[in-house]
Amino acid sequence: MGSEGPPAVTIHVTGFKKFHGVAENPTETIVGNLKEYMKKKGMPKGVILGSCSVLETAGQGAVAPLYQTFQSSIKSKDSESSSPGRIIWIHFGVNSGATRFAIEHQAVNEATFRCPDELGWKPQKVPIIPSDGEISRVRKTTLPVEDLTKILAKKGYEVMTSDDAGRFVCNYVYYHSLRFADENGSKSLFVHVPLFLTIDEETQMQFAASLLEVLASLY
Numbered sequence: 001m002g003s004e005g006p007p008a009v010t011i012h013v014t015g016f017k018k019f020h021g022v023a024e025n026p027t028e029t030i031v032g033n034l035k036e037y038m039k040k041k042g043m044p045k046g047v048i049l050g051s052c053s054v055l056e057t058a059g060q061g062a063v064a065p066l067y068q069t070f071q072s073s074i075k076s077k078d079s080e081s082s083s084p085g086r087i088i089w090i091h092f093g094v095n096s097g098a099t100r101f102a103i104e105h106q107a108v109n110e111a112t113f114r115c116p117d118e119l120g121w122k123p124q125k126v127p128i129i130p131s132d133g134e135i136s137r138v139r140k141t142t143l144p145v146e147d148l149t150k151i152l153a154k155k156g157y158e159v160m161t162s163d164d165a166g167r168f169v170c171n172y173v174y175y176h177s178l179r180f181a182d183e184n185g186s187k188s189l190f191v192h193v194p195l196f197l198t199i200d201e202e203t204q205m206q207f208a209a210s211l212l213e214v215l216a217s218l219y
Contacts, residue, residue: 007086009216012050012073013208015092016169019057020115026196027092028054030208037205044213050087059111059128059172061119066173070180087186088143088215089177092208093170095192101152101199101207102162104190105145107174110135112167128175139178143187144218151214157207158199165190187219 013034015027031052038049053069056062073087095102109132111123127135149161165171174190181188191211193204 008046008048009086009088009219010048010050010073011088011090011212011215012053012069013090013092014053014055014069014173016055016057016094017118019118019169022094022096022195024196025057025094026193026201026204027094029196029201030092030193030204033205034208038209038212041209044216047212047216049212055173056118057169058117058119058121059113059123059169060121061117062169062173063176066176067180070177070184073186074184087184088219089181089186089188090211090215091170091173091177091188091190093165093173093190093192094195095166096195098192098194099198100158100160100194102160102192103145103149103152104141104165104170104174104192105161105163106138106140107165107171107178107190108135108167109133109137109139109175110167111172114168117169128172129179132179139175139182141178141187141189142181143189143215145189147218148189148211148214151218152207152210155210157203157210159207162192165192189215 015031111126113122116122152159177188
């Protein structure tokens with residue numbers, strides 16, 4: 001017992017609902033369909049697909065449900081296994097002007113929204129977490145972003161590494177997630193996807209499945 005190798009990696013996934021200028025958010029579809037898609041495709045060895053949550057496209061007003069989702073993953077981990085640090089959070093967000101997938105390396109402690117979020121909040125140069133200090137503070141993922149991007153590119157996907165997740169809700173959620181991951185021994189990653197008009201739905205579902213597989217192999 002216990003000699004079968006490292007414990008499975010549990011991957012929790014989030015996407016976003018619609019927001020200003022994007023009536024149909026592809027990440028809502030991806031995350032909503034991912035469990036069924038992975039059942040048909042077959043889960044990569046060593047991967048457990050945990051929660052798949054679709055978040056309100058909002059900053060401050062959506063923090064409470066975001067943390068409820070985070071906390072539930074820690075609780076289920078504690079009850080199922082005594083092995084820490086085997087949780088990955090993947091957050092999908094849309095970049096409507098993008099032509100490629102973008103693996104985001106970092107988030108910045110700054111909320112400067114170009115338009116109000118879905119709950120009407122429009123901060124300008126506000127620290128996301130004031131106790132973290134200035135708006136220039138950066139948090140980086142501890143996952144090997146460059147390796148991940150190279151492997152996915154070799155699989156034929158149009159994908160790049162990015163150091164700028166913007167200053168809108170995507171960056172806001174990623175910053176909170178990176179901080180939570182740092183405090184709880186888990187990992188966090190944000191991925192920007194294009195619209196389905198640019199890269200079709202089936203290719204994006206395949207990309208999400210490949211991402212799970214590659215993450216499990218690297219972690």
